[in-house]
Amino acid sequence: MSPFTHFFTGWVFANCFDLGRKDRALVTLACVVPDVDGLGIIPEIFTRNSAHPLLWFSLYHHSLHNLAFALVIAAIAFALAAQKWKTGLLALLSFHIHLFEDVLGSRGPEGYQWPIPYLAPFSSSLQLVWRGQWGLNAWPNIVITIVLLLITLWLAWRRGFSPLEMVSAKADSGLVAALRRRYPSNLKNLEG
Numbered sequence: 345m346s347p348f349t350h351f352f353t354g355w356v357f358a359n360c361f362d363l364g365r366k367d368r369a370l371v372t373l374a375c376v377v378p379d380v381d382g383l384g385i386i387p388e389i390f391t392r393n394s395a396h397p398l399l400w401f402s403l404y405h406h407s408l409h410n411l412a413f414a415l416v417i418a419a420i421a422f423a424l425a426a427q428k429w430k431t432g433l434l435a436l437l438s439f440h441i442h443l444f445e446d447v448l449g450s451r452g453p454e455g456y457q458w459p460i461p462y463l464a465p466f467s468s469s470l471q472l473v474w475r476g477q478w479g480l481n482a483w484p485n486i487v488i489t490i491v492l493l494l495i496t497l498w499l500a501w502r503r504g505f506s507p508l509e510m511v512s513a514k515a516d517s518g519l520v521a522a523l524r525r526r527y528p529s530n531l532k533n534l535e536g
């Protein structure tokens with residue numbers, strides 16, 4: 345699935361637990377971070393028609409989709425978090441939700457399945473694929489993304505914070521205020 349979908353998955357997942365702002369961000373980002381190995385798409389697109397194309401995306405995409413990198417990310421989350429064990433373990437889980445989503449629906453437009461080399465770089469024996477995998481741009485991904493986005497807006501309305509808190513407290517409270525102005529009903533009952 346796209347990094348966008350993974351991000352909102354991580355956010356909704358993080359909001360299932362009682363975490364502070366920073367820990368929430370760590371758990372959310374753990375659901376996106378495996379895709380840093382896809383950044384090679386940028387040089388690949390720009391050099392596609394050159395004499396020496398850089399095939400970094402083709403070569404390295406999914407090279408960080410593995411248990412070893414998941415443990416590194418969990419350790420970083422543990423180190424940075426306020427609630428260390430809880431956030432570290434949730435980051436580990438969040439990372440695996442990303443892998444699960446990719447197995448479900450990340451088939452490339454050319455039909456390639458992007459198997460997940462779960463034990464890389466130590467072993468290539470375990471490659472996670474699912475025959476029913478749908479395409480990256482298939483409708484289930486669009487539906488899932490829309491549902492996650494709606495849940496995110498509902499959470500913002502209900503709890504008073506959104507993913508914008510990661511970049512700007514002002515933008516975050518602006519969004520919450522706008523949502524609550526637009527949908528004021530029963531808010532007092534819910535908070536009581």
Ligand SMILES: [Zn+2]
Pocket residue numbers: 345378379409442446
């Ligand atoms: Zn991925």
